[in-house]
Amino acid sequence: MKITTVKGTNDYLPREVAIRDYLQSVILRTYQSYGFERIMTPIIEDIENLDKSEGGENLNLIFKVLKRGDKLQKAIDSGDEKELADMGLRYDLTLPLTRYYANNRAKLVSPFKVIQMDKVYRAERPQKGRLREFVQCDIDIIGTKSSNAEVELINTTANALMNIGINNFRIKINDRRLLKSILLKAGFENEQLDSVCISFDKLDKIGAEGVKEELLSKEFGEDAIDNLMKVLEDAPFTLDKAKAYVGEDESIESLESIMSAVESISGGKYTVVYDMKLVRGQGYYTGTIFEVESPDFRGAIAGGGRYDNLIGKFINEDVPAVGFSIGFERIYGILLESDFKIPNQKKKIAVIYDADDIASALKIADSYREEYDVALYERIKKVGKLIDKLENAGFDGFYLCNQSEELKMFDE
């Protein structure tokens, strides 16, 4: 039998789980405090729902669950590889959420303010060092077109980050509609926009020159490409410049009202800036998009946007929706490396007892349980060695039955 985990997944040690649980509980409590409610959906979803979703590249990363019994035999006999699986592991929490909303909307308050914190799965190539099982922490507001929903999500996410000790960050914001208006104004054609966005999204990785080359290789108009490059050179490309470039636009009004509300409530603790270079990968975004970046972390630590057409795929009406997701694993990874100490953690002591009298030991343990977490350990011959091991393992003190009969704290 193999003692390691399957590649791309982790066993978590007690100290690691304590940090993960702490982070999740702070994020969850913040979300709840801002009026969001937690739901849960299954990890396994119907394979057709997953396949037909707008997950972009993630669709190639679905773990598929083999059919069982007669159905499996039939699938094998059919010779059609696609028949082999009837379910898959979810690759994000947005697809399950849209299905959930369609399934349960009669029982939900509208707009629905919802929390999801749970595991998702992607069949990444293990050598990339990417996780195949990881946690996402999402909040979404479903059922309103109002850009106040964006303000609430930004406010809530910013407070969650500050509550876990991340204070140095800024929020970049853009609107897919404005980005498209700018690209149209530059001279690209409507049916080219998705492809232009895919190249443009690589700006951070390959630079303006790289984007230019890629767009040229796609044989888009050279004038349009030159115009786009001029916009990029005109840094910082403010919202006022955008307005001058494309004229009045619903998306500019929306961005202005979001930014002014956030500025008013942030109390200067964080800033929100318009970034015409922000694209975000997912195909399903229809309006506002945002990302949180911090000099203490490489890449984004949170991101999200508006997806007004997704739920309509399940029911015969368009339901507007917008979401914001915290990059839980990134934050956890940085905190773990930085020797993070969980604040206000209950102290832990050991009661060391003689094997023939556990009942007395448990009573002693009970007497300390209000103040401490208390673990029992049978006395061994070299009790000093056991005590050293406990101190190394993070215990704060010990009580030696039938000997000192008092609690000794290691830091005294």
Place this chain on the structure above:
Amino acid sequence: MKITTVKGTNDYLPREVAIRDYLQSVILRTYQSYGFERIMTPIIEDIENLDKSEGGENLNLIFKVLKRGDKLQKAIDSGDEKELADMGLRYDLTLPLTRYYANNRAKLVSPFKVIQMDKVYRAERPQKGRLREFVQCDIDIIGTKSSNAEVELINTTANALMNIGINNFRIKINDRRLLKSILLKAGFENEQLDSVCISFDKLDKIGAEGVKEELLSKEFGEDAIDNLMKVLEDAPFTLDKAKAYVGEDESIESLESIMSAVESISGGKYTVVYDMKLVRGQGYYTGTIFEVESPDFRGAIAGGGRYDNLIGKFINEDVPAVGFSIGFERIYGILLESDFKIPNQKKKIAVIYDADDIASALKIADSYREEYDVALYERIKKVGKLIDKLENAGFDGFYLCNQSEELKMFDE
């Protein structure tokens, strides 16, 4: 697209998740308070580990994950159905725990007192009404043969049950070794014992007559069967009677010391009784087995036992281990039906505001956030309707911006 969950799995509504989270947090805090530490393992395990484990009937209920890319094509070409999957979803938390211990034992304190609370998967036939995705709450002690480990597990589990409000229960206890001694004394042969246990385990379902018939149909000795029936008629078959029947036995001493310690620490709040009829299904138990039953619940609400040989399958040494698992889904199901109210839950209010001034609304909301969870809702024309909906959805009060400018609680 299908809006329902895959069969045998659930979407959980906010009220349901709140109860599930509450139950899990109380159980987890109790476990931690008694000195156990939480670990986490992946939901996906290597398919060979799962297939070779001693999961009994559960081995037929493994969801298998399809291979990907070239490996999948190779598997299809091989024509061997068993080649199609390389991983599976875990069917319990014990197999992953034994692998985890083998993988990480150098970093763990011994004995290792461990908590697992997580999801497991079984490909049950949906029509049975059984869940295919459900939560297990386990504690285990790994690395000691001492029956004090059993005492700790019983004490901790009993306190977890009492902390979630279950006060009327008793613990049945037996030892696989004693059960086997009794069966040998009755006249069965060593190699018949596993098969006899399988029939004997059905006593609750088919009665003594049914067991007798099944044993006869298996063509075991009639004398042995008659002797076993006499033991069953000699109710209550106490530990003293067991001692008289098989003579002094290590397992009797162990049961006596566990029962006397538990009696001393339970303070009369619950009892522990020897039950020679307790078998428990799993093939891997080697010693003590136990179950919790309550007149308020049908069937067992917790169960466990000693499995000293499982970890040895991963490493070249036998590591003793014993575990106790709370039947989370049963308890949750009963509480949900009984209109359970979460104790000391933070109250929740709504701030209803005009769409054009969310910044002021968020500041008002912030001023109440210490005392309440606060959700924002945009004012609609028929605001009375919105307020009714919020009350029905479980809100405790509301604040109407630009109108009454005060917090009104529904119960005032």
